[in-house]
Amino acid sequence: MNHDELHAFYDFTGRTALITGGTGGLGAEIARALMGCHANVVILNRDQEKARKVIEGFPGNAKGRALHVTGDVLDAESLRQAREIMIAEFGAVDILINAAGGNHPSATTSKELSFFDLPLDAMQHVGDLNLLGTILPCQIFGRAMAERREGVILNVSSMNAFRPLTRIPAYSASKAAVSNFTQWLAVHMAQNYSPRIRVNALAPGFFITDLNRFLLMDADTGEPSARGKAVLDHTPMKRFGTPEDLLGATLWLISPAAAFVTGAVIPIDGGFSAFSGV
Numbered sequence: 001m002n003h004d005e006l007h008a009f010y011d012f013t014g015r016t017a018l019i020t021g022g023t024g025g026l027g028a029e030i031a032r033a034l035m036g037c038h039a040n041v042v043i044l045n046r047d048q049e050k051a052r053k054v055i056e057g058f059p060g061n062a063k064g065r066a067l068h069v070t071g072d073v074l075d076a077e078s079l080r081q082a083r084e085i086m087i088a089e090f091g092a093v094d095i096l097i098n099a100a101g102g103n104h105p106s107a108t109t110s111k112e113l114s115f116f117d118l119p120l121d122a123m124q125h126v127g128d129l130n131l132l133g134t135i136l137p138c139q140i141f142g143r144a145m146a147e148r149r150e151g152v153i154l155n156v157s158s159m160n161a162f163r164p165l166t167r168i169p170a171y172s173a174s175k176a177a178v179s180n181f182t183q184w185l186a187v188h189m190a191q192n193y194s195p196r197i198r199v200n201a202l203a204p205g206f207f208i209t210d211l212n213r214f215l216l217m218d219a220d221t222g223e224p225s226a227r228g229k230a231v232l233d234h235t236p237m238k239r240f241g242t243p244e245d246l247l248g249a250t251l252w253l254i255s256p257a258a259a260f261v262t263g264a265v266i267p268i269d270g271g272f273s274a275f276s277g278v
């Protein structure tokens with residue numbers, strides 16, 4: 001393979017990527033990087049103002065175009081409407097990145113809230129957001145990939161999927177389900193539609209964003225909380241991740257450089273999952 005081909009792998013000119021949760025701490029960085037690699041970028045989330053700010057921060061020299069579509073990953077009708085707007089503008093989704101997801105304090109055990117008292121609606125919300133919030137966009141945006149027999153899906157799982165973390169049972173279980181679904185859909189697409197449809201997932205370790213700040217940082221001191229310190233002690237690289245740390249694996253997995261990779265869940269965790277603690 002010559003080096004021109006290697007460079008071309010990461011030039012997404014003429015390709016359209018839709019990123020659910022493209023305004024989040026991680027999704028926004030992925031969206032910016034894809035703009036920088038000349039893709040058309042569609043951000044799907046619920047809050048238009050947040051999306052406007054992210055799009056304002058996109059690189060000025062990008063060849064692609066940016067679009068925001070309002071949608072809720074748990075509301076199939078809103079996703080269908082988003083798909084119509086997106087199709088009118090760009091024709092098709094080549095790359096779907098499912099970065100909407102998260103935990104919630106009310107689904108987190110604490111001194112005040114035992115496992116036995118976790119409210120049903122909170123656990124249901126977290127479970128649905130991560131699992132159904134990944135499955136529904138795959139159904140709605142993946143159908144056209146199946147018809148065209150080509151496409152790339154990248155889900156966002158978590159360290160929790162390999163081994164559950166304390167205090168967040170619904171989040172842990174739902175991310176394990178996202179990893180499992182990633183493998184399921186990879187096989188299903190390849191066997192029933194085309195080996196040119198690939199489905200993979202990132203499994204980020206610990207990145208400080210709105211999702212987990214309340215667990216990992218002490219709001220009063222701005223220093224890592226006891227839990228944050230425990231994470232750092234268990235991370236051989238001794239730091240939290242930054243959103244840019246996800247970009248290499250993301251670009252690789254969605255590019256033709258990963259043409260023979262499907263059903264993979266890639267840890268990006270500073271070695272957290274490799275460390276036994278001893």
Ligand SMILES: NC(=O)c1ccc[n+]([C@@H]2O[C@H](COP(=O)([O-])OP(=O)(O)OC[C@H]3O[C@@H](n4cnc5c(N)ncnc54)[C@H](OP(=O)(O)O)[C@@H]3O)[C@@H](O)[C@H]2O)c1
Binds near residue numbers: 073101156203
């Ligand atoms: N941060 C970490 O350390 C970490 C580690 C492992 C895995 N992850 C996973 O990585 C993904 C991104 O996390 P993050 O840290 O970037 O989270 P974040 O900063 O809290 O962002 C969450 C994003 O999801 C969107 N969202 C939430 N509910 C939605 C819904 N019902 N419909 C549409 N969009 C929705 C939010 O936008 P709106 O609120 O505007 O709709 C926002 O864009 C999540 O799946 C998370 O579980 C994160």
